[in-house]
Amino acid sequence: MFTRLFVLSALYVLVGCSTPQGPAMHVLAQEINATLYEGLDRLSPGDSLEIKFSYASEFNQSIKVQSDGRCSFVGLGPLLVGGLLPEELQDKLKELYGVMLEGRDSTLSVIVVQQAPHRVFVMGEVADPGEVILPVAADLTLLQALAIAGGPNNRTSWLGNTLLVRFDPVSKVQSSWVLDIREEHWGRGDTVLLQAHDVLYVPNTRVDDAGLFLDSWIRRMIPFPYFTDLFIPRGN
Structure with missing residues (x-):
């Protein structure tokens, strides 16, 4: 009886971990891209x-x-x-x-x-987490940034619950989206474009839990002082 309960509990955990928490990235691509900042360059760390x-x-x-x-x-x-x-x-x-x-x-x-190079941050369960420099005269897509960071860790990454955090330098508003960026969605519909200071976080746990970690971690580790105090994921 104990063995059966253990197996059922384990299956429940595995099913929960494999279930995407966010919509496929192409579903939210237009909404996310509509928030891209297209104004004049503002002063940033390193300038x-x-x-x-x-x-x-x-x-x-x-x-x-x-x-x-x-x-x-x-x-x-x-x-x-x-x-x-x-x-x-x-x-x-x-x-x-x-x-x-x-x-x-x-x-x-x-x-x-x-002017310091504009950059995004790809963190969490990727092979080479850290800064990714934005090209000067070209767009950088979410998947390109993921590839530059070495791609996801196959055994531990939870791509179905990837978190994208963006800060609007004009309104001072922080937005975030939970996305399913699993390979089966690559090449479908519009792609998500990144802008300076975006944070892409590939978790190994639910973003409900990761959000608490990121809220303090982003401000402590990433050299950009304009994140708001409230961390509210959107899109889930």
Whole structure:
């Protein structure tokens, strides 16, 4: 009797683990692709900047956006600049330095000297987890990113419950989708396109459980400071 119960319990677990939790990726491809950010490039960690003043050269400086999205400015200290347009940072600095300069002309320019490569993060049950650099003049699909990361671990990955997390730099809204990206869905319908700072997570457990792990893990491990406090998977 015990053996029978054990076998039935084991079968139940196996069936539960093999059942996809999310819809096939091509079903949600249009919805996901509609959230792609098509605006101007915003400041990101790794970007190198020059701040040049027209009439207060003692405040000229060359700085780099740090992993937490901040820069330390002469006389001002650290400020969060990640997610801003260069023009937005320029206006912000002009206002702050205007107070410091006490009536002197605070006209300045923010110049992006070098832009850090845009990247996505493929994590979890893949052969080579980590950063994947986005091509400069071409799209990167979800499956291409998965392949660059070495593909899924055949024995432990749960492709039917893959998680995609995306942050909108304008609205500051974080979205996420649970997707079935098993091989049987490859080449069917539209494909999912990725954008800078997307996180693709291939779990070995239900995303209900993985979500708790990712909520703290993403903010601790990934150099992008704009994720919201609330982690709500969509699409399941």
